[in-house]
Amino acid sequence: MQFMLLIYSDENSWTQAEIDECLTQSLAICDELEEAGKYISAAPLKSVSTATSLRIRNNQCEITDGPFAETREQLGGYYIIDVEHLDEAIEIAKRLPPAKKGTVEIRPIEML
Amino acid sequence: MSNSLANTDKIETIYRAYAPKAKATLIRLLNDFDLAEETLHDAFLVALEDWPRSGIPDRPDAWLISTARFKAIDTLRRSKRFNEMTQDIGSHLEELHQFNARVSEQTIEDDQLRLIFTCCHPSIDSKVQIPLTLREVCGLTTEEIASAFLVSPSTMAQRIVRGKAKIRKAKIPFNIPDKNALAERLDAVLAVIYLVFNEGYCASEGEALIRIELANEAIRLARLLESLLPDPEVGGLLALMLLHQSRRETRHDVHGDIVLLEDQDRSRWDQALIQEGSERVRVALRSGRIGSYSLQAAIAAVHAEANVAEQTDWAQIYALYTVLLQVNPSPVIELNRAVALAMRDNFESGIQAIDAILQRGQLQNYHLAHSAKAELLLRAGRECEALAAFQLALTLVNQQAERRFIERRINLLKK
Numbered sequence: 001m002q003f004m005l006l007i008y009s010d011e012n013s014w015t016q017a018e019i020d021e022c023l024t025q026s027l028a029i030c031d032e033l034e035e036a037g038k039y040i041s042a043a044p045l046k047s048v049s050t051a052t053s054l055r056i057r058n059n060q061c062e063i064t065d066g067p068f069a070e071t072r073e074q075l076g077g078y079y080i081i082d083v084e085h086l087d088e089a090i091e092i093a094k095r096l097p098p099a100k101k102g103t104v105e106i107r108p109i110e111m112l
Numbered sequence: 113m114s115n116s117l118a119n120t121d122k123i124e125t126i127y128r129a130y131a132p133k134a135k136a137t138l139i140r141l142l143n144d145f146d147l148a149e150e151t152l153h154d155a156f157l158v159a160l161e162d163w164p165r166s167g168i169p170d171r172p173d174a175w176l177i178s179t180a181r182f183k184a185i186d187t188l189r190r191s192k193r194f195n196e197m198t199q200d201i202g203s204h205l206e207e208l209h210q211f212n213a214r215v216s217e218q219t220i221e222d223d224q225l226r227l228i229f230t231c232c233h234p235s236i237d238s239k240v241q242i243p244l245t246l247r248e249v250c251g252l253t254t255e256e257i258a259s260a261f262l263v264s265p266s267t268m269a270q271r272i273v274r275g276k277a278k279i280r281k282a283k284i285p286f287n288i289p290d291k292n293a294l295a296e297r298l299d300a301v302l303a304v305i306y307l308v309f310n311e312g313y314c315a316s317e318g319e320a321l322i323r324i325e326l327a328n329e330a331i332r333l334a335r336l337l338e339s340l341l342p343d344p345e346v347g348g349l350l351a352l353m354l355l356h357q358s359r360r361e362t363r364h365d366v367h368g369d370i371v372l373l374e375d376q377d378r379s380r381w382d383q384a385l386i387q388e389g390s391e392r393v394r395v396a397l398r399s400g401r402i403g404s405y406s407l408q409a410a411i412a413a414v415h416a417e418a419n420v421a422e423q424t425d426w427a428q429i430y431a432l433y434t435v436l437l438q439v440n441p442s443p444v445i446e447l448n449r450a451v452a453l454a455m456r457d458n459f460e461s462g463i464q465a466i467d468a469i470l471q472r473g474q475l476q477n478y479h480l481a482h483s484a485k486a487e488l489l490l491r492a493g494r495e496c497e498a499l500a501a502f503q504l505a506l507t508l509v510n511q512q513a514e515r516r517f518i519e520r521r522i523n524l525l526k527k
Contacts, residue, residue, distance in 0.1 A: 001283045086284045087285050091293070108281060108282055
C-alpha cells in the first residue's frame, strides 16, 4: 500500500547546516527504501514564499501569492513509499530528520 | 420442543463464550471486520443445526473459525464474480483453503493480542479505541458498551463504525508492535483490559452471569500481556484485578444483591488470589516506577489485609488515593478519596468533599457519586437528604443489583 508522508515544519527554523544534514540523511533513507523496493518518490519543496495558489469561482480564475493557508508549520516536502501497512510507514516516518523539528503526516494514497 | 429450546440456549451460551476468540483469528485471516462478523454469525446458524445432531465440538472456537472460513470463501467467490477489481482475492482464497483448521490455542491467543493492539492503535481516536476493543475483542454488544460509557447506543455505534473504517482505510495492521514501539502502545491496551474486567466485575446492564467470563478474560489477557512485556504497570494491573477478583464470591448474596465491602464475609475471600495480588503489588512498588494501576492495587491490598472491616487502615488508603490523584487526576478517584476521608475522619467531611466535586459540575450523572453521598448522609443521621440523594441515584443507575440496593435503602428510609 502506498503512503504519502507529508513533512510540515517551520521553514524559518532551519539553519543551512541543518538543511544540508537533513538532505544527506534523507537521501540515504531514500536509497535504502529504493533497494528494498519501497521507494516511489520524494522531494523537498521550495519555500512557501515561492508558492502560488489558484482557485476558480464563477468561471473566474483567481491566482494569489502564497500558500493555501498561513500556518505556523508549512508543507516542506514529501515522500511516497510503498509498504505493507501503517506501522511500517510509522517506523520510516520516525527516522526522517524533520520528524524531530516538525510533524510528519502519514496519509494512505487512494489507488485508482 | 422445550428440549430443543434448551439446546438453542446452550448453544447460544457456548457461542457467546467462544465467538470473540474465533473472531480475532477470523479478522486476521479475512482482513475484514465485517466479513468476520458476518461469517461468524453464519457459522452460528450452522451450529444451531449441526451441534444438536453431532454434539458440541471439543474446541468450539476452532470449529467456528473453520466453519466461518468456508462461509467466507463462498462470499469472496461471489464477490469475485461481481467485482474483478479485487485482484488479491484469488490469492486470499488460496490462503484460506490452505489454512489449517486445527488452529492452535496459542494462535488464537496471539490473534487476540494482535487484535487488541490493532484496536488500541494510537492512530485511532482514543474515544474509539476502548469501545472498539470491547466490541471486537470481547464480544460486548454496542448497547452494553454505550451503557458503560454513558452515551446513547447510536452514538456508540457511530464511534465503532468510525474505528473500523480507520483500521481499514489507514491500513492499520493486525500485529503486535515491535519491541521499540511496544512500550508507547501499552497504556491504551492496559486501560482497555481494565475496562473489560470492570465490565465483567460490575456488569453494566442486566443480571448477566456470562459477564463473569469477562473478568476472567481480562485477567487472562493481562497474563498474556505480561508474558510478552514484563512492565511494572502490567503487573500492577494484574494485581489489581486479582485482588478484586478475590472478593467476587462475597460481593453479592444468594439473591444476587450487593453486599458492601464492610459487610462481606472476609473468611470467604480467596486467599490464594490475595497472596498473588499482594506479592505483585510489592514487586510493582519496589520497581520505583509507580503508576496508576500499581497504586490502585496497593489500595485493594490494604483492604484485603484487614481481617475485619474495622481494622482497615483508612489513613493509608486516603494517602494512597492522594498520590493516585497526582498521577491520574480524575473526579472518580476524588470521589473514592472522599469516602476514605469520611472513614478516616468523620462522615461530614466526606459529604463536603463529594459536594465539592458535584458543585464543580462533575459526576452529576454518575449514580455512585449520589449513592455514596446518600450513604454518608444516612450514617450521619441526615435521613431526609439521604433519601433525596438515593432517589436521584436511582434515576441514574443501570445495573440491576445496584438498582435493587438503592431501592432497599430507599424503602428502609421511607419506613
